[in-house]
Amino acid sequence: MNTSAGDGSTGQAAYRRSAGSPRGEARRRELLDRITDDLAINGLVDFSLRRAARAAGTTHKVLLYHFDGADDLLRQAIVQLREQRIGNALAVTTREPGRQTLGAWVRTVWPVLMRAESGLRVLDQAIGLAMYDPGRYGWLGREASRQYLPTLVSICPADWPEQRKVEVAEMILATLRGFLVEWATSGDTSGIAAGLEALIRALDREEAAGA
Template identity: 70%
Template sequence: MGVGEVSASGDGGSAQAGYRRSAGSPRGEARRRELLDRVTEDLAVNGLVDFSLRRAARAAGTTHKVLLYHFDGADDLLKQAILQLRDRRIGKSSAAAGGGSTRLSLGEWVRAVWPVLVGEEARVLDQAIGLAMYDPDRYAELGRGASQQYLPTLLAICPEHWSDRRRLEVAEMILAVLRGFLVDARTSGDMEGVAAGFDALTRALEREEAADA
């Protein structure tokens, strides 16, 4: 089964009658978070290939019925785990860039976070983008969610005196180009070519900021 074949068949992939939700109680929320953390760790190690509710249950040390008590099926669980992995990646990227303790140029910021973005653990997030492309009717939110999570960080690193429009343009460019490099790195393995394009991106960002001088 390929990356695009995340399976919910035979697993109770959607919510079924008779399963209650934890309804946001403190105890239920704590249990839901514990289960989500375990499934997220499994995804980080093993990726999306052959993901299913039964596999998630094994990783969480429970049954698929218990997962259906806390989540609205395999797709809901997958989406929440991906969101959590992205938050983790954003946190690591921020730490790699100094955590905001010093103001980096756009080029410096991109160079600082690139090792985190291309790291082995992050490959599952690139798989999620591929899944959104493979089956947009079912998984489009995995792609839209990536932009929604990353854009605030990218907007924040742009110079404060820039107009909202200019910051958006540059943030969208960084997001799109880095995503393209990641796909190329995962699919072609041509890291020399990716490095050449990456150097061109950082020079373009340096010129963009130098235009204010």
């Protein structure tokens, strides 16, 4: 993946920023939406400022007016993809005390996470980059955790201590992330299905123990 401007420019304050004006912010959101859609379809391979400009129907200089270079643009696009994914997951289920267990929530959400339109491909590539070059791309994994964990903590029983909520949320995140990587690399759907059932049983036991 090439995150340079494509012409030797680094985007280091070479152009005036939109500085958060209402008009500038609206234009920035419009550009980001277009580039996020392109990433969801085409992935991170060969991502560059010039490719982003083509997807947005503008020039790399216009992008540098609104963003602090290719890495900043990539960061914001991936954050937006994750926000969409979290929203899609929450839209299909409601975690209400006495109505749905943690295990049932995971069972309902898992198919949503597997959908291509959820940005699965590019988000898997982002985690792969974080593993391959943590010095440069480790933030892709760290920011994923910061985005997902609050949602996972929120679905835990309200009467649990905060530390327990965090521990269970970390377990869910790490396990589902592992399943997604396994699916992307091996396609072992039967093994993943068996693992998912084991996770659900573990969550049921955890919740029963706290009842």
